Amino acid sequence: MTTVSQFEQTVPGGEIKGRSLWADAWARLRSNRAAVAGAIVLAIIGLASLFGPMLSPHDVGQVYRSYIKVPASTTAYPREAEIPDLLKTALRRSRADITSLDVDGDLVTLTLTAEREIDPRITRSVERNADFTNVQIIETSPDGLSLTMQMEVTRSYFLFGTDANGRDLLTRTLFGGRISLMIGLLATFVSLIIGVTYGATAGFIGGRVDSVMMRIVDVLYSIPFMFFVILLMVFFGRNIILMFVAVGAVEWLDMARIVRGQTLSIKRREFIEAAHACGVSTTAIIRRHIVPNTLGPVVVYMTLLVPKVILLESFLSFLGLGVQEPMTSWGVLISEGANNIVEAPWMLIFPATFLALTLFAFNFVGDGLRDALDPKDR
Amino acid sequence: MLAYAVRRLFGAIPTIFVIIAISFFMIRLAPGGPFSLERPLPANIMRNLEAIYHLDKPLMVQFWIYLQNLVQGNLGPSMVYRDLSVAEIIGSGLPVSIQFGGAAILLALVVGGVLGSYAALKQNQMSDYSVMAIAMVGITIPNFVMAPLLQLILGVELGWLPVGGWGEGAFRNKVLPVIALALPQVAVVARLTRGSMIEVLRTNPIRTARAKGLPERIVIGRHALRAALLPVVSYLGPAAAALLTGSVVIETIFGVPGVGRLFVQGALNRDYTLVMGTVILIACFIVIFNLLVDLIYGVLDPKVRYD
Numbered sequence: 001m002t003t004v005s006q007f008e009q010t011v012p013g014g015e016i017k018g019r020s021l022w023a024d025a026w027a028r029l030r031s032n033r034a035a036v037a038g039a040i041v042l043a044i045i046g047l048a049s050l051f052g053p054m055l056s057p058h059d060v061g062q063v064y065r066s067y068i069k070v071p072a073s074t075t076a077y078p079r080e081a082e083i084p085d086l087l088k089t090a091l092r093r094s095r096a097d098i099t100s101l102d103v104d105g106d107l108v109t110l111t112l113t114a115e116r117e118i119d120p121r122i123t124r125s126v127e128r129n130a131d132f133t134n135v136q137i138i139e140t141s142p143d144g145l146s147l148t149m150q151m152e153v154t155r156s157y158f159l160f161g162t163d164a165n166g167r168d169l170l171t172r173t174l175f176g177g178r179i180s181l182m183i184g185l186l187a188t189f190v191s192l193i194i195g196v197t198y199g200a201t202a203g204f205i206g207g208r209v210d211s212v213m214m215r216i217v218d219v220l221y222s223i224p225f226m227f228f229v230i231l232l233m234v235f236f237g238r239n240i241i242l243m244f245v246a247v248g249a250v251e252w253l254d255m256a257r258i259v260r261g262q263t264l265s266i267k268r269r270e271f272i273e274a275a276h277a278c279g280v281s282t283t284a285i286i287r288r289h290i291v292p293n294t295l296g297p298v299v300v301y302m303t304l305l306v307p308k309v310i311l312l313e314s315f316l317s318f319l320g321l322g323v324q325e326p327m328t329s330w331g332v333l334i335s336e337g338a339n340n341i342v343e344a345p346w347m348l349i350f351p352a353t354f355l356a357l358t359l360f361a362f363n364f365v366g367d368g369l370r371d372a373l374d375p376k377d378r
Numbered sequence: 379m380l381a382y383a384v385r386r387l388f389g390a391i392p393t394i395f396v397i398i399a400i401s402f403f404m405i406r407l408a409p410g411g412p413f414s415l416e417r418p419l420p421a422n423i424m425r426n427l428e429a430i431y432h433l434d435k436p437l438m439v440q441f442w443i444y445l446q447n448l449v450q451g452n453l454g455p456s457m458v459y460r461d462l463s464v465a466e467i468i469g470s471g472l473p474v475s476i477q478f479g480g481a482a483i484l485l486a487l488v489v490g491g492v493l494g495s496y497a498a499l500k501q502n503q504m505s506d507y508s509v510m511a512i513a514m515v516g517i518t519i520p521n522f523v524m525a526p527l528l529q530l531i532l533g534v535e536l537g538w539l540p541v542g543g544w545g546e547g548a549f550r551n552k553v554l555p556v557i558a559l560a561l562p563q564v565a566v567v568a569r570l571t572r573g574s575m576i577e578v579l580r581t582n583p584i585r586t587a588r589a590k591g592l593p594e595r596i597v598i599g600r601h602a603l604r605a606a607l608l609p610v611v612s613y614l615g616p617a618a619a620a621l622l623t624g625s626v627v628i629e630t631i632f633g634v635p636g637v638g639r640l641f642v643q644g645a646l647n648r649d650y651t652l653v654m655g656t657v658i659l660i661a662c663f664i665v666i667f668n669l670l671v672d673l674i675y676g677v678l679d680p681k682v683r684y685d
Binding site for chain 2: 064231307311314315319321332352355
């Protein structure tokens with residue numbers, strides 16, 4: 001896949017510069033188009049999730065009662081044709097009729113008539129609807145039965161539509177991504193720490209300690225995983241952070257096996273023997289020599305574990321066991337979308353696309369890393 | 379082979395025992411109990427209820443009683459669904475789950491096997507890439523997204539199939555859940571078959587078969603496929619155990635009365651006996667299917683010996 005000339009880098013002076021294994025792996029990774037595309041997608045989704053909710057004009061929890069389940073659209077709400085209806089709803093209780101209505105850009109001029117004198121405080125009932133601001137009475141008829149007011153319409157964009165409570169779906173999708181990604185990374189980190197420590201210890205000490213430690217892993221493997229997770233849910237209540245620390249604490253089994261296998265193959269090498277001969281302690285050998293050398297497969301497994309955890313979180317949230325309101329995650333959004341699929345399909349499609357894209361990207365990057373770090377395996 | 383199977387089944391007893399013990403004590407550690415309601419029951423009623431279900435005894439005694447009943451094949455009464463025993467509840471859900479799971483596995487094996495072999499034969503051609511791209515989609519999109527999407531497309535937009543509901547088990551109502559259940563499996567099987575088929579096609583036995591002048595149909599169908607299915611079998615073993623014992627997501631979305639939901643419901647309601655019953659059921663399925671995998675290996679691969 002890579003030609004020889006790509007690998008030969010000549011430095012001024014004509015010497016051939018040596019290349020480390022990591023540099024080789026990096027070059028292989030960069031030439032893997034799927035992996036690079038995956039990494040770019042991940043970066044975009046990550047940045048959007050991190051900064052999107054801050055930049056969005058809508059707050060995550062902000063409810064627009066007049067825009068419940070409005071479809072995704074690139075034009076602003078309210079549409080010109082919807083303004084009369086909005087005003088009618090706002091003035092429903094005022095016992096005044098709209099006699100004329102004039103929309104000019106963002107400026108609306110409205111004339112009301114009623115059989116009794118109109119209270120000027122009527123502006124408040126219009127203002128209570130968040131779509132209208134700066135409501136001013138510009139003219140009142142002498143008998144007070146008719147009144148003209150002017151107001152500004154707030155235009156809002158809902159690029160992904162809104163959900164069943166009238167909240168902006170774009171903001172919520174990005175915010176949900178923040179939670180989903182954070183949970184994925186957090187749980188993976190926990191499982192990394194436990195798995196690497198456990199696996200490296202078992203593999204390095206070997207013998208009876210190793211077989212007992214791995215037996216424990218075997219037994220934990222055979223427990224239905226869902227059972228574990230649901231019990232953890234029960235223990236940790238609705239605290240998602242603790243919960244996913246706990247999920248990480250369950251997901252370390254594969255990691256421990258991988259690291260143990262690697263350790264077994266490394267510990268017979270000469271440099272470990274040399275370290276022993278120099279009187280380096282066991283902990284130091286594990287930390288300084290064993291763990292860094294198991295890094296390749298561990299990194300690969302990590303990139304594949306993150307989507308697994310995100311999926312798990314979504315699955316739990318889908319069942320109503322995971323993230324709770326007012327927090328949200330892709331799983332929660334997908335579950336809400338699935339419940340409203342007939343009348344509001346966009347509620348499913350957007351969060352599902354984000355989730356699927358992320359999973360795809362992680363898988364591509366993971367596959368790319370595996371090919372790059374372990375060329376034998378192809 | 380029979381002796382081997384019997385030995386394996388007996389060998390699984392300690393594992394199952396450990397699973398039972400861990401599950402038993404873990405669910406008891408969870409706060410709340412089957413009778414803790416929003417409005418607490420009067421103390422004396424609570425005491426009577428706990429006495430009936432032995433919940434007032436020390437935990438170790440409860441465990442001993444449970445094991446004694448279990449050895450006699452008695453999974454005990456459900457603590458939440460009054461008048462029903464755990465065996466009855468599982469007995470009503472399991473046939474449904476087995477039906478759905480079985481159909482999905484069959485579909486996965488046939489469609490996935492055919493697609494995977496086809497892709498392997500056309501390696502690095504356009505049709506290979508497209509099959510693998512579709513498989514990638516099938517693997518990455520989780521079933522709780524796929525199922526509503528199928529509902530949307532086949533049910534709402536095209537109106538071919540009912541969106542949900544059980545419909546007293548009518549065939550039309552079963553199609554969508556089975557497809558949703560099978561799709562990810564089809565994708566995995568296709569990928570596995572392709573990978574191993576490509577390797578098998580390069581081996582000496584296949585070269586020999588071709589050199590003998592056997593028609594390609596027989597080379598692939600009889601010789602190559604047999605060897606290529608080995609990794610598929612070892613994947614499908616645990617997968618089948620999981621599918622046959624029901625999928626929570628699919629059952630929830632389509633309103634299928636299977637076993638999958640029992641477990642989650644049981645855990646949430648602290649229905650101790652029901653949770654234990656489903657855990658034991660799942661553990662037994664896993665043990666049996668792992669054994670089946672090893673036995674099928676012997677049929678597919680003459681190099682495997684049981685001793």
